[in-house]
Amino acid sequence: TLLDVVVNNDLDLDGFGACEGTLACCTCHVILNEKHFEREDRTNPAGEEELDLLDLAPEVSDRSRLGCQIK
Numbered sequence: 001t002l003l004d005v006v007v008n009n010d011l012d013l014d015g016f017g018a019c020e021g022t023l024a025c026c027t028c029h030v031i032l033n034e035k036h037f038e039r040e041d042r043t044n045p046a047g048e049e050e051l052d053l054l055d056l057a058p059e060v061s062d063r064s065r066l067g068c069q070i071k
């Protein structure tokens with residue numbers, strides 16, 4: 001997942017991924033570039049739990065995803 005990339009590369013993104021991918025926070029909220037949605041095989045679709053949690057994220061866009069759910 002994108003969260004794994006952040007963790008495995010020791011990227012310093014303060015507070016990113018606070019719940020460690022258990023779908024209990026929105027700290028991994030990202031807004032993807034339109035190009036990521038042009039081909040269905042580029043990103044897995046958002047699941048229902050992810051969409052429900054995104055409703056609580058600040059500044060949500062139609063291109064919002066949770067980084068811990070992007071494969």
Ligand code: FES
Pocket residue numbers: 003016017018019020021022023024025026027028053066067068069
């Ligand atoms: Fe908490 Fe993604 S890390 S929902």
